[in-house]
Amino acid sequence: MGKKIELLDVDSKQIMNDIKKAASPxxxxxxxxxxxxxxxxYRVPAGLTIMKALEYxxxxxxxxxxxxxxxxxxxxxxxxxxxxxxxxxxxxxQTTVEDEMYLSQIxxxxxxxxxxxxxxxxxxxxxxxxxYPEIARCVSCNTCTKACPQxxxxxxxxxxxxxxxxxxxxxxxxDCIQCGLCTLRCPAExxxxxxxxxxxxxxxxxxQPKSKWLERRLKEINSGIYEKPxxxxxxxxxxxxxxxxxxxxxxxxxxxxxxxxxxDPLEHMGED
Amino acid sequence: MTLKLIGGYPExxxxxxxxxxxxxxxxxxxxxxxxxxxxxAEERKEVLNKFHPDYAPGGKRELRVGVNQGEIVPNEVADxxxxxxxxxxxxxxxxxxxxxxxxxxxxxxxxGTVAALWANYEGIPAENILIATKLxxxxxxxxxxQGGIQAADRPWxxxxxxxxxxxxxxxxxxxxxxxxxxxxxxxxxxxxxEELGVMYDKDEKGNFIERWGGGTSRRxxxxxxxxxxxxxxxxxxxxxxxxxxxxxxxxxAVELITTEDGEIGGAILWNMETKEYYVVRAKxxxxxxxxWGRLHIRGFPTTNHYGATADGLVMAYRAGARLRxxxxxxxxxxxxxxxxxxxxxxxTEKVRAMGATPVNKYGERFVFPMEPRDVEASMFIRECFGKxxxxxxxxxxxxxxxxxxxxxxxxxxxxxxxxxxxxxxMFKKFGIDMTKDPILVFPTLHxxxxxxxxxxNAQVLKxxxxxxxxxxxxxxxEGGVHGKNRLMGNSLLDYNVFGRRAGISAAKVxxxxxxxxxxxxxxxxxxxxxxxxxxxxxxxxSPILLPDYRGKRVLARKIDLPVMQ
Numbered sequence: 001m002g003k004k005i006e007l008l009d010v011d012s013k014q015i016m017n018d019i020k021k022a023a024s025p026x027x028x029x030x031x032x033x034x035x036x037x038x039x040x041x042y043r044v045p046a047g048l049t050i051m052k053a054l055e056y057x058x059x060x061x062x063x064x065x066x067x068x069x070x071x072x073x074x075x076x077x078x079x080x081x082x083x084x085x086x087x088x089x090x091x092x093x094q095t096t097v098e099d100e101m102y103l104s105q106i107x108x109x110x111x112x113x114x115x116x117x118x119x120x121x122x123x124x125x126x127x128x129x130x131x132y133p134e135i136a137r138c139v140s141c142n143t144c145t146k147a148c149p150q151x152x153x154x155x156x157x158x159x160x161x162x163x164x165x166x167x168x169x170x171x172x173x174x175d176c177i178q179c180g181l182c183t184l185r186c187p188a189e190x191x192x193x194x195x196x197x198x199x200x201x202x203x204x205x206x207x208q209p210k211s212k213w214l215e216r217r218l219k220e221i222n223s224g225i226y227e228k229p230x231x232x233x234x235x236x237x238x239x240x241x242x243x244x245x246x247x248x249x250x251x252x253x254x255x256x257x258x259x260x261x262x263x264d265p266l267e268h269m270g271e272d
Numbered sequence: 273m274t275l276k277l278i279g280g281y282p283e284x285x286x287x288x289x290x291x292x293x294x295x296x297x298x299x300x301x302x303x304x305x306x307x308x309x310x311x312x313a314e315e316r317k318e319v320l321n322k323f324h325p326d327y328a329p330g331g332k333r334e335l336r337v338g339v340n341q342g343e344i345v346p347n348e349v350a351d352x353x354x355x356x357x358x359x360x361x362x363x364x365x366x367x368x369x370x371x372x373x374x375x376x377x378x379x380x381x382x383x384g385t386v387a388a389l390w391a392n393y394e395g396i397p398a399e400n401i402l403i404a405t406k407l408x409x410x411x412x413x414x415x416x417x418q419g420g421i422q423a424a425d426r427p428w429x430x431x432x433x434x435x436x437x438x439x440x441x442x443x444x445x446x447x448x449x450x451x452x453x454x455x456x457x458x459x460x461x462x463x464x465x466e467e468l469g470v471m472y473d474k475d476e477k478g479n480f481i482e483r484w485g486g487g488t489s490r491r492x493x494x495x496x497x498x499x500x501x502x503x504x505x506x507x508x509x510x511x512x513x514x515x516x517x518x519x520x521x522x523x524x525a526v527e528l529i530t531t532e533d534g535e536i537g538g539a540i541l542w543n544m545e546t547k548e549y550y551v552v553r554a555k556x557x558x559x560x561x562x563x564w565g566r567l568h569i570r571g572f573p574t575t576n577h578y579g580a581t582a583d584g585l586v587m588a589y590r591a592g593a594r595l596r597x598x599x600x601x602x603x604x605x606x607x608x609x610x611x612x613x614x615x616x617x618x619x620t621e622k623v624r625a626m627g628a629t630p631v632n633k634y635g636e637r638f639v640f641p642m643e644p645r646d647v648e649a650s651m652f653i654r655e656c657f658g659k660x661x662x663x664x665x666x667x668x669x670x671x672x673x674x675x676x677x678x679x680x681x682x683x684x685x686x687x688x689x690x691x692x693x694x695x696x697x698m699f700k701k702f703g704i705d706m707t708k709d710p711i712l713v714f715p716t717l718h719x720x721x722x723x724x725x726x727x728x729n730a731q732v733l734k735x736x737x738x739x740x741x742x743x744x745x746x747x748x749x750e751g752g753v754h755g756k757n758r759l760m761g762n763s764l765l766d767y768n769v770f771g772r773r774a775g776i777s778a779a780k781v782x783x784x785x786x787x788x789x790x791x792x793x794x795x796x797x798x799x800x801x802x803x804x805x806x807x808x809x810x811x812x813x814s815p816i817l818l819p820d821y822r823g824k825r826v827l828a829r830k831i832d833l834p835v836m837q
Contacts, residue, residue, distance in 0.1 A: 005315055008658045012321075012328035015657040019325070020571030022668050023615070049613045058826035060818070062522060062544050066411035067577040069617045070698055071502050074411055094701050096613055115514045118469060150697065170471065175499060175693055178506060197510050201469030204507075209478030210466060217425045217459045226456060229432045234448050237439075247440035248313065250433055254489025255307065255642075 033099040050077055050092035050103060063107035070094045073179030076106040076149070089181045091149045109180030113194040123202040125164025132195040135161050137188035144182035144192055150175050154182045154192055161195055169196055170203035280611065280704035285712075288633045288663050292673050292710050295635035300681050306629065310640040316647050323650040323658060325570045325715075326600055337802040338589050339735035345598045348567040352586055355814035356803055359527045359549075361793035364540055366529065370550040373402045374782035375775075376538055378525045378584065379560035380405025381412025382501075382764070383747025385508045386771030387558045387778065388517045394779035398517045402552060404541050406524035406579045406817065410509045413562055413577050413748065414767055417501030418620035418694060420493035421768075422485060422761035423458035429490040431455040438762060441487040441644045442721075442755020445597060449728040450753040454762065454769050461768040462494060470507050472496050473691075483625045485760035486605075487644035493761045498620050498694045501764060523550065524583060524817055528557070528591045530795045536591060536732075536743035537788035544817070555785055556742045556778035559584045559732065560771065563720035563748035566819040569601050572717040573616025583815035584749040588724045590799045593732050593740075597722025600756040605630075605648035607716025609671030611702045616716045619695060621645075621760045623674060623711075626691060627682040630713070631673045632661035646757045649715035656714070663712060671712035680707050721758055723751035730774035742788060744778050746770035 031046035035053060042057035051065060066074030075092035082100035092105060114131040121127065129136060135158050144154035153172055160168035173196035182192040220226070237243045278286055311319065321327050332344045337354050345353070375391050377384045380403050388401050403409065424434040434455040439446055462480075465472070472494050473481040483493040496503035512519070525539040529551070536557045541550040561584030565576025574580070589595060606619040624630070624641040630648075631637050632655050639651040652672055656662035662670045679687050688696050688707045699706045724732050724745050731739035732750075747767035754762060822830075 005311070005319065005654075007318065008322065008654065010322055010658050012323065013330045015323070015653065016325055016328045016330060016570055018657055019653070019670075022670050023571055023573050026667050047612055052613070052821070055821040056823035056826075058822050058830075060820065060822055061578070062818070065578045066407055067413075067416045069416055069575070069577075069614075070694070071416045071499070072408075072411050072577070074408060094614075094698065096702070113510070113513055115516065117514070118511070119467075174471065174497065174503075175697075177502070197506060200471055200503075201507060201510065203469070204471040205467065205469030208466075208471065208474055209476070211425065211462075211474070211479045212477070213427060213479050214423075214425045214459055214462060214466070216427070218463060221431065221456060221459060226431050230435070230452050230456070233432065233435060237444070237448065240444065243439070243444060244313070247436050247444075250436050251440060251487075251489045252310075254433065255310075 033097055035097050036100070036102045038104050039102070044097060046097070048097055050090065050095050050097055051075055053097040054092070064092065064105040068093045071177060073177040076109070076179040076181050077103060078106060079103045089147045089149055091179065094149070106181070106184065109184055111180060111183050111191045111194060114198065116198070118201055118205060121202070123166055123206045127202065128161045128164065128166065128169065128195055128199060131198055132191060134188065134190050135195055138162065138190060139188055141187060143185045143187065147181040147185040149179060149181065150177060152176060157196060158190060158192060161199065166199050166202050167207055169199035173200065277703060279709055280699070280702055281709065282666055285663060288673070289709055291633070292631055292635040292675055295631070296675060296678065299629055299637060299675070300678055303627065303682065306637065306640055309637070311643065311647060319650045319654060320646060323653040324646055325572065325603060326646070331570050332599060336806045337799070339592060340595050343599070346569045346601060348569045349564065349582065349598060351812060352567070352582060352814040352816060353589055354803060354806065354808055355812045356808060356810070357527065357590065357796050357800060358813040358815060359540060359796065361796045364549055364551065364793070366551055366791040366793065368551060369553050371402050371552040373552065374400035374555050375402070375558065375778045376552050376554035377401065377403045377558045377560060378539055379562060379747070380409040380519055380521070381560065381562055381747065382414030382505055382508070382767035383771035383774070384558065384560035385409070385512050386768055387560060387746055387775035388512055389508060389515070390772045390775030391779040391782070392515055392517060394776055396779045396782055398515050400782070401517050403517060403519040404523050404525055404539070404552065405519065405521055406583070408521050409519045410505050411577060411579065412505070413565070413580060414764070415502050415505045416575065416577060416618065417764050418498040418618060419485070419622040419625070420483065420495035420500045420761045421462070421504070421764040422488070422492050422759070423462045423494060423765065424455065424490065424492050425459045425462060425480070426482065426490070426492065429492055431458065433490060434458065434492065437488045438754070438759060441759040442757050445755035447752035450726070453728045453773065454753055454765060457769040457772070458765055461765065461772070465504060465507070468507050468511055470496065470504055483622065484642055485625065486621055486642050486648060487759045493625065495622065498622055498692045504764060525587060526815060527793065527796055528587045529553070529791045529793060530591055531789035532792055533789040535788055536740055537791050553788065553791060555788060556744065556781040558774045558778050559588060559724065559743070559745040559749055560747050560774070561749045565717050569717055572603065572715070573607055574717040575604055575607060575616060575618040576717070579818065581816050581819065582720070583817060585723065586815045588732065591795050592734055594725045594735050594737070595723065596725045596751045597756055598751070600721045601717065602645060602719035602721050602758055603649045603715040604718035605645055605652055605715050606674060606713040608711070609669045609714040610665045610712040612665070612667045613702060614698060615669060617698070618716070618718070619674065619711065619713055620692070623676060623679070623692060623695065626679045626687065628674050628676045628678050631675055633663045633673070634661065644757060644759065652715055665712065669714065671714040673710040674713050675710045676706040677708055677710065719758055719763060720748050721751070721754050721756055723749050725752050726750045726770065728773070729777045730770050731777060742781055744774035746774040
């Protein structure tokens with residue numbers, strides 16, 4: 001063994017069992033809350049997410065559960081707390097249950113997406129309005145922003161959309177998970193998240209400059225200059241020790257030199 | 273009484289955080305020295321053998337049925353491969369075809385969507401393609417990948433070096449033709465994304481901002497903040513919608529259909545809401561069902577989406593496809609270990625790539641932050657359970673710190689907001705500010721390294737090694753690309769490269785051949801006979817489609833009444 005790590009005498013199987021136990025939900029529940037699932041009361045452990053609390057209560061999802069990590073927008077949820085006038089929105093997988101939540105999940109959002117050919121569309125100050133004219137109906141009530149579980153400035157990007165500022169719409173909407181809560185709440189019937197998707201694609205395609213390095217690499221690949229090195233690699237692999245040696249050499253040298261490295265990588269390919 | 277929290281952490285965890293703060297300045301100053309902690313080949317082996325869940329005894333067994341009989345796989349995987357078919361073949365009428373299409377794509381995540389798009393580019397009309405998927409279009413691990421996608425496009429990098437990284441990361445077990453395809457196609461894929469309008473992080477000249485990934489020898493990670501997977505997935509989904517490619521949601525395939533002449537001729541779908549089945553006949557079939565995270569191998573938490581239950585492996589195996597590299601499971605070193613609400617969720621490798629160092633409860637560093645994932649994960653487990661230097665959470669989870677505030681110091685204030693907004697947002701929802709406090713992590717079940725074996729045309733191979741002419745696979749369900757361990761940034765790449773190749777190959781078949789031969793489910797019956805032989809409990813059926821997280825109390829009182837079925 002090298003100098004960096006000491007040898008440890010351990011029972012690996014026991015360690016795995018310990019991990020399994022550590023990762024299981026605790027058997028004993030100390031704190032409870034009562035939630036109302038579509039009006040029905042259930043007692044669930046405090047500290048669970050809304051999604052896990054519903055499962056604890058006996059619900060098995062088909063809809064309204066997707067990535068379970070805040071990226072897909074499948075678990076849009078609306079709720080009120082007892083005695084409050086305020087209407088709240090959340091992602092069930094990212095929100096902790098609270099006592100006396102009255103919950104309902106939104107399994108589907110009816111919204112229409114414009115269809116377009118991204119290669120033929122022309123990004124002008126009126127493009128967004130052409131495809132989503134309803135954005136002009138925005139009454140600046142800010143309800144969409146309040147509804148957004150990602151805390152995006154939805155109303156702002158709609159306003160930028162009206163003004164034709166595609167870049168601003170793209171940037172402000174970038175973290176949108178397309179759950180549709182903005183669209184459900186909008187009194188002006190705007191379909192925010194679809195408009196924002198168009199803006200981002202226009203920005204990515206027409207406003208961001210193209211990579212020259214990428215172009216160059218594609219030319220190289222298409223010219224076939226890598227075919228021989230690939231063949232050579234296949235041959236080197238016949239000798240397990242030789243390929244390992246090459247791998248570690250490239251790995252360690254690369255980490256050392258990455259920032260200054262400009263030599264021809266093919267030089268590392270050995271003989272010939 | 274609920275536990276009192278300060279900035280999201282209980283007081284006793286705060287004590288450990290103070291120790292982390294004390295060593296931070298020194299660790300930042302000596303950041304470059306972390307390289308010295310990188311392990312040699314022998315040291316890697318020692319650590320893997322003792323601390324990686326794949327190597328530790330007791331987690332696997334020999335398969336007793338099917339093509340790969342005698343090979344070792346995780347117990348949880350053996351359980352579903354050796355299970356009774358959920359579908360009774362006698363209950364379906366194959367003569368009554370509901371969808372008669374050119375191409376059936378099973379799975380509506382990244383690989384399936386890319387396959388459908390490229391089949392369409394190749395001239396197959398949208399209406400002759402059908403995507404069938406278990407959840408919604410895009411509810412997939414593809415949507416969740418945060419860190420990035422690899423492609424060797426800088427002048428001092430090359431597809432050849434990328435190949436070597438993939439190979440070494442995969443313990444030299446990868447299939448040559450697949451690694452070649454992966455690394456050679458990578459720049460083409462990035463170009464395609466540029467044309468589609470994917471908003472990658474770029475500098476003002478248009479070149480990509482590229483970062484380190486674990487186990488890579490060059491910076492070649494392309495990203496879109498820490499929503500890379502989401503950005504790519506929503507763009508390709510948008511494109512599929514523009515092209516009006518039909519998608520059937522909540523209708524997973526539950527069994528492949530074979531033909532009398534030994535081919536694949538489509539699949540049986542099951543509408544999970546109405547419970548009716550659909551017969552799909554297809555000239556070519558693309559399997560893009562993703563991976564197995566929700567099997568919770570060895571009891572680990574997972575980063576995976578709700579539907580990651582390895583249905584594709586089960587169906588393909590029954591139809592006679594060969595599986596490979598299934599004994600190796602990828603555990604991502606950094607899953608959230610605290611708070612309880614998000615245990616297992618992915619903390620992107622980019623957090624380490626941007627400078628956060630893993631440290632133990634005393635604030636000591638103990639590992640080079642950029643080892644390949646299996647080595648990094650083993651070192652975390654070693655520090656926790658081998659040396660006892662981890663922090664225990666109030667619910668009993670163990671974890672080590674990832675010192676995220678270092679990022680702000682190293683890369684400038686605001687770097688976390690700018691690059692790791694998803695992470696920041698996730699922790700903030702639970703009261704933790706990762707720009708000021710470290711976050712607690714532990715390895716989490718992340719990826720199915722192996723799968724259904726394919727060739728460079730994405731054709732699935734039969735038990736005897738010859739390809740099925742009409743059956744293709746792409747994405748996490750297939751195996752051979754990553755050998756025994758996948759590197760960061762190669763999964764998004766994989767589904768694009770092999771989704772594309774599957775789509776092109778499937779289109780070629782659809783253009784050049786007639787309808788498949790007479791449809792049959794004979795293979796399901798034959799497989800059932802095999803299962804009969806080995807004494808499997810009657811309730812063990814697969815594909816399982818979705819995991820079951822219902823509370824024990826409810827399940828103990830659950831009864832099925834013979835009405836309303």
